[in-house]
Amino acid sequence: xxxxxxxxxxxxxxxxxxxxxxxxxxxxxxxxxxxxxxxxxxxxxxxxxxxxxxxxxxxxxxxxxxxxxxxxxxxxxxxxxxxxxxxxxxxxxxxxxxxxxxxxxxxxxxxxxxxxxxxxxxxxxxxxxxxxxxxxxxxxxxxxxxxxxxxxxxxxxxxxxxxxxxxxxxxxxxxxxxx
Numbered sequence: 001x002x003x004x005x006x007x008x009x010x011x012x013x014x015x016x017x018x019x020x021x022x023x024x025x026x027x028x029x030x031x032x033x034x035x036x037x038x039x040x041x042x043x044x045x046x047x048x049x050x051x052x053x054x055x056x057x058x059x060x061x062x063x064x065x066x067x068x069x070x071x072x073x074x075x076x077x078x079x080x081x082x083x084x085x086x087x088x089x090x091x092x093x094x095x096x097x098x099x100x101x102x103x104x105x106x107x108x109x110x111x112x113x114x115x116x117x118x119x120x121x122x123x124x125x126x127x128x129x130x131x132x133x134x135x136x137x138x139x140x141x142x143x144x145x146x147x148x149x150x151x152x153x154x155x156x157x158x159x160x161x162x163x164x165x166x167x168x169x170x171x172x173x174x175x176x177x178x179x
Contacts, residue, residue: 144154
């Protein structure tokens with residue numbers, strides 16, 4: 001019974017005055033407030049868009065600033081390097097004008113050192129080649145022995161082998177150049 005009574009009376013004292021304005025004046029105020037709210041929402045949207053654009057521009061400017069700082073640092077280092085080279089050259093010019101010696105490297109010593117290193121390298125390569133040649137000679141001797149055991153004439157088999165691999169003389173190159 002209690003539930004039925006609540007249904008009939010609409011739940012007691014709950015009259016919905018906030019949704020149905022009682023006077024025209026309240027309706028006008030509500031409509032004005034609604035329009036203000038819509039305007040404020042549009043303004044907020046525009047401000048958010050502007051904020052995003054400003055943040056993007058600030059980020060671009062920040063990146064540009066970092067790049068310019070890096071470029072400036074590179075230029076500064078290059079300038080310092082040029083200054084050092086200029087100072088060194090000025091010192092050399094001053095020493096030459098005064099008849100002093102300029103700290104140039106000893107070219108002859110460098111040549112001698114390079115020649116010595118080249119000779120060591122070529123000697124090592126020659127030794128490697130001699131070892132390979134010795135190994136190949138051992139193989140030839142073993143194969144020759146085995147062929148002799150099998151009844152083959154080794155000297156006949158070896159005739160003409162290696163004749164076509166002779167190193168050409170420098171004279172051949174000169175003849176080619178003359179033609």
